[in-house]
Amino acid sequence: MLIWVAALHCEASPVIDFYRLKKSHRDKAFDLYLGDDMACIVSGVGKLASAAASAWIAARYRDEASLAWINIGTAGAARHDIGAIFLIDKIVDAETAKSYFPAPTSTPLLPGSACLTLAQPSRAYREDCLFDMEACGFISSALRFSSAELIRCIKVVSDNRHAETGRNREQVSALIRHHIESIERQATDLLALDDEVAALEFPAESWQRLLAMAHFTQTQQNRLRVLWRYLCNRNLGPEALLQELSTRKTAASMIETLERISYSDSETL
Amino acid sequence: MASCIYLESQVRHHPLAQKILERLRRLPVIEIEHFGEVFNPRAQNFRLQKKKPAIIIASKTKGHVLAAPEGYGLGGDYNYYFSHMLNCLYDCRYCFLQGMYRSAHQVLFVNYEDFGEQIRQIAATHRQEPVWFFSGYDCDSLANEPLTRFTEYFIPLVASIENAWMELRTKSTQVRSMLSREPVARVVTAFSFSDRFSHDSLEHGVPSIAKRIDAMRRLIDAGWPVGLRFDPVVYHENYELGFSELLEQVFAEIDADRLHSVSLGSFRLTRDHFHRVSRLYPDEPLFAQNMRLDNGIVSYPPDRERQMIEFCEAQLMKYIPGHTYHPCEWHD
Numbered sequence: 086m087l088i089w090v091a092a093l094h095c096e097a098s099p100v101i102d103f104y105r106l107k108k109s110h111r112d113k114a115f116d117l118y119l120g121d122d123m124a125c126i127v128s129g130v131g132k133l134a135s136a137a138a139s140a141w142i143a144a145r146y147r148d149e150a151s152l153a154w155i156n157i158g159t160a161g162a163a164r165h166d167i168g169a170i171f172l173i174d175k176i177v178d179a180e181t182a183k184s185y186f187p188a189p190t191s192t193p194l195l196p197g198s199a200c201l202t203l204a205q206p207s208r209a210y211r212e213d214c215l216f217d218m219e220a221c222g223f224i225s226s227a228l229r230f231s232s233a234e235l236i237r238c239i240k241v242v243s244d245n246r247h248a249e250t251g252r253n254r255e256q257v258s259a260l261i262r263h264h265i266e267s268i269e270r271q272a273t274d275l276l277a278l279d280d281e282v283a284a285l286e287f288p289a290e291s292w293q294r295l296l297a298m299a300h301f302t303q304t305q306q307n308r309l310r311v312l313w314r315y316l317c318n319r320n321l322g323p324e325a326l327l328q329e330l331s332t333r334k335t336a337a338s339m340i341e342t343l344e345r346i347s348y349s350d351s352e353t354l
Numbered sequence: 355m356a357s358c359i360y361l362e363s364q365v366r367h368h369p370l371a372q373k374i375l376e377r378l379r380r381l382p383v384i385e386i387e388h389f390g391e392v393f394n395p396r397a398q399n400f401r402l403q404k405k406k407p408a409i410i411i412a413s414k415t416k417g418h419v420l421a422a423p424e425g426y427g428l429g430g431d432y433n434y435y436f437s438h439m440l441n442c443l444y445d446c447r448y449c450f451l452q453g454m455y456r457s458a459h460q461v462l463f464v465n466y467e468d469f470g471e472q473i474r475q476i477a478a479t480h481r482q483e484p485v486w487f488f489s490g491y492d493c494d495s496l497a498n499e500p501l502t503r504f505t506e507y508f509i510p511l512v513a514s515i516e517n518a519w520m521e522l523r524t525k526s527t528q529v530r531s532m533l534s535r536e537p538v539a540r541v542v543t544a545f546s547f548s549d550r551f552s553h554d555s556l557e558h559g560v561p562s563i564a565k566r567i568d569a570m571r572r573l574i575d576a577g578w579p580v581g582l583r584f585d586p587v588v589y590h591e592n593y594e595l596g597f598s599e600l601l602e603q604v605f606a607e608i609d610a611d612r613l614h615s616v617s618l619g620s621f622r623l624t625r626d627h628f629h630r631v632s633r634l635y636p637d638e639p640l641f642a643q644n645m646r647l648d649n650g651i652v653s654y655p656p657d658r659e660r661q662m663i664e665f666c667e668a669q670l671m672k673y674i675p676g677h678t679y680h681p682c683e684w685h686d
Contacts, residue, residue, distance in 0.1 A: 174358065174384045185393050186384070189357040190405050197358070197382045232399035278402055285636055311632070318637035344644075351639035352591040354555040 086283075087148040088142055089125035089157055090092075090135060090227075095254035096158045097127050099262040103269065114141055120151050122276065132178070132202055132222025133209050139226035150283035153235040153275045156223040157268065159243035159257055160200060163210035170264045171215060172271070175199040178221040182284055185224045188233035190278060195267060200240060215313050216239055239269055272282035287314050291323035299336040309336075312343040319350055355583045357406040358382045360392050360459070364413055370464040371411050371522050374501050378409065388412075393440070393457045401634050403458035404445055409501075414463040419472040422488055425683045428542075428615050430519070432485040436478060437492035438463050438504055444494060444525055444552035445558035447640055448586050450623055451492065451628030462498070466507045473511060477518045487512065496543075497526040505531045511540045521630030523583065527569040537577035542614045544581035545570050547604065549596025551586045556640060563600065567607045579614040585682050587652055587666055589643060595665050601673055610674045618670060619682025622653035623647075650686075 091097035100106070106125050110263035114139050116127040124146070128138030135156070146152060148327045162169070172195040176185040179201050199214035200223035210216075220238050227236045243251040250256040261268070275286070292313060301309055317323055326343070333339045359381050365371045368387075375383065384391055391411035422433035440461035442451050463469075477485050486510055489495040489508070499505060505522075509532070512520040519540045531544070545566055549555065554564055565666075574580050581605065587597065621640070623631065632641035646655045653659060663681070668677065 102547040105601050131376050174382065175386075184386070184391055185394075186360075186386075188398060188403060189408065190402050192355070192357050192406070193382060194620065197384065199384070226394075228397040232402065234399050282399065282402070311636070312642075314636040315642045319639075347642045348644045351642040352589075354551060354588070354592045 086146055086151070086278060087123040087153045087155065087272060088139075088146070089123065089155050090128055090139055090142075090219075090223050091125065091157050092130050092135065093158075093257070094127055094256070095257040096261060097125050098258050100125055100157060100263050100268070101276045102262075102331075103265050112145070117142070124270075128219065128223075131218050132204070132220075134222070135219035136226040137223035138230070139223055143226070143230040148289070150286040151235065151279050152231045153279035154223075154227045154231060154237065155272060155275065156220055156227075157258055157261065158219060158239040158240060159260065160215035160217040160240035161207075161210060161244040161251070162198075162215045163229060164210050165242045165245060165247060167214075167245060167250055168240055168260050168263060169196075169242045170267060171196055171200075171240050171242075173198060173200045173215070173220060173240055175214075176220045176224050176238060177214070178225075179203045179216075179230045183221070185221060185228070185243040186233060186304055187224065187236050187238060190234050191274070194270060195239070198240070200238065210246055215242065235275065235282070237275060239268060239271060285314070285318060287317040288323060291317070291327065294327060295330070298330060299333075299339055301336045305336050305340060308340055309343070312347050313342065315347055316343065316350070321346065321350070355406075356381060356409040356460070357485050358384060358408045360384050360386050360389070360408055360410040361684065362386055362389055362412045363561075365411055365464050368413075368464045370466065370503065373503070374409075374411055374464070377501060381409075386410075389461055389560050393455065393459060393461060396456060398456045400452070400456065400458045407441070407457075408459045410461045412463055415466065416541065417498065418469045419487065422486075422491075426488065427486060428521070428617070428680050429571060430484055430486045432505055432543045433488065435487065435488040435491040438467055438469065438471070438489070438502060438508075439493035439498060441492070442494045443495040444560045446525075446560065447556040447558070447631075447635060447638055448552075448588055448621055448623075449617040450627045452634060453623075453627045454492070460493075460498070460516075462502055470511050471505070473518065474515060477515045482517055482518060484517055484519055486525070487518060487520045488620065489520060493587075494526055495522035496523050496524040496528040499526070499531055503531070505535075507539055509538055509541055510542055518620050521581070523536040525557070527561045527565050529573050531568045531579060533572060533576050535581075539579060543570075543573055544583050544615070546583040546585065547600060548584075548586075548588060549593065549600045551590055551592050551596045556588065563603060567604055571607050574608065578634050580612075581615040581617070582608075583617050584614060584666065584670070585617055587618065587662055588621045588640060589658060590663060593662065594665055597647045598669055601669055605673045610678075613674065613678050614672065615680055616674050616678050617680045618663065618666055618681055620659050621656055622651050625652055626648050628652040
């Protein structure tokens with residue numbers, strides 16, 4: 086599941102249009118747009134709003150095996166051209182000086198930059214980084230639900246010393262839309278990683294059926310989880326395993342059966 | 355190739371850092387204050403990072419050289435270890451480094467001079483007694499040699515301290531830098547091997563057995579002391595065949611009488627490491643095998659372990675003189 090977080094509708098709309106996401110009328114706290122394997126939430130301006138929106142949507146999707154995140158938005162820059170796109174590699178909270186690092190899993194295809202998150206709009210351009218008002222709120226929240234490899238932050242320059250387009254909604258959308266193919270590549274890459282993480286989890290439905298077959302103590306459940314996760318990942322279908330266990334009467338005998346299958350399977354490395 | 359470089363601002367101008375940056379000049383560089391900012395945070399997925407780890411160029415500020423754990427060594431009384439890197443280029447599933455750190459990034463410490471100072475001090479405290487310094491505990495000593503130039507600094511250092519001995523432990527074939535210098539009798543390069551079944555399944559990114567044997571032979575021919583490490587031996591349905599074949603392959607190329615030392619040990623991890631690594635790789639057969647927890651160590655049940663070690667020792671003794679053999683002792 087991929088979650089896009091944008092501060093403004095004009096920053097979110099290129100993504101919403103590209104993936105044909107549909108507005109959710111059920112959710113009131115934030116504007117939310119939904120697709121098959123992704124959602125886009127419009128947080129409002131500021132790090133607090135971004136952190137709150139990220140936490141809120143993570144709670145909404147708490148049953149997902151894994152969540153991946155992209156913060157898409159605009160940023161100011163001293164020396165970069167309007168419309169330049171960056172994959173943020175370091176995010177600094179200007180108020181606390183705390184740094185966050187989204188973790189690359191391949192050599193980045195987009196140019197990298199640090200981004201300083203400010204509490205207030207500013208024209209005090211710094212040479213060595215971009216600045217925005219959300220990134221640190223977004224990542225500090227997202228890191229509570231996902232690992233740093235599943236979190237990306239993409240910024241397009243909307244303001245510099247010579248021009249300011251950040252208040253023009255149509256221009257902001259156009260700047261981001263111009264890079265939609267690069268942005269899509271990031272999303273595809275991230276979804277593949279997310280699938281890889283999610284695939285290591287076992288199907289929740291089979292797990293519930295397994296637990297219902299006997300009374301397992303917490304210690305037994307811990308052991309059962311390890312065995313079940315291994316066997317489900319080894320393409321030993323949950324249905325066949327559940328069938329095998331159906332003749333066992335006790336939790337202990339079920340665990341013993343799964344251990345026997347697991348030991349036998351693992352002898353071949 | 356790494357994904358990117360994290361560079362501690364304090365080592366930006368260090369000569370070794372400059373050489374590493376020059377060699378990796380195509381990679382993006384991200385400045386950091388301290389390597390722990392990137393290396394230590396909780397929310398990291400080691401398994402995903404291991405696909406293409408970043409390189410962190412840093413300075414080690416304390417604990418440069420530490421006393422080796424009990425049972426670690428080659429019979430010497432004074433054993434220490436040091437790590438000029440954290441994490442390994444290779445991806446061996448049985449290795450405790452898989453669960454040692456939260457991050458899979460490779461930390462390269464460039465302040466060798468501080469390591470050197472501590473090595474000198476420790477050797478001096480033991481005066482005329484031999485002191486062993488083991489490298490390759492938290493990393494592979496030679497795998498990153500073109501970047502780290504480890505041998506360029508540490509071999510002359512050890513050669514200059516009369517009572518210092520050093521073991522480099524490696525699975526790499528990066529011996530060119532050693533072959534370009536005069537051999538030092540007190541620097542032992544220990545090559546680790548697993549049988550071909552374990553190699554194929556568990557040693558991801560590790561050079562082939564044949565290439566490593568060749569690297570080992572070239573070092574021996576050049577006069578360097580070389581050791582063999584069959585540790586860990588991993589159980590599988592063909593382990594007897596695999597181990598016998600491995601010995602045949604090794605000793606077809608290597609003269610056993612010219613080996614400095616040979617050691618052997620079965621797979622074992624501390625409970626914490628085992629749990630961490632098995633959570634990272636829940637689909638890995640190695641961690642689904644029949645294991646026992648004994649005194650904080652997860653390993654094979656006693657009968658199986660005894661059977662494996664007895665078999666492997668018997669095979670090994672067909673080739674090597676007994677005095678070179680050092681079993682890995684880890685039971686109380």
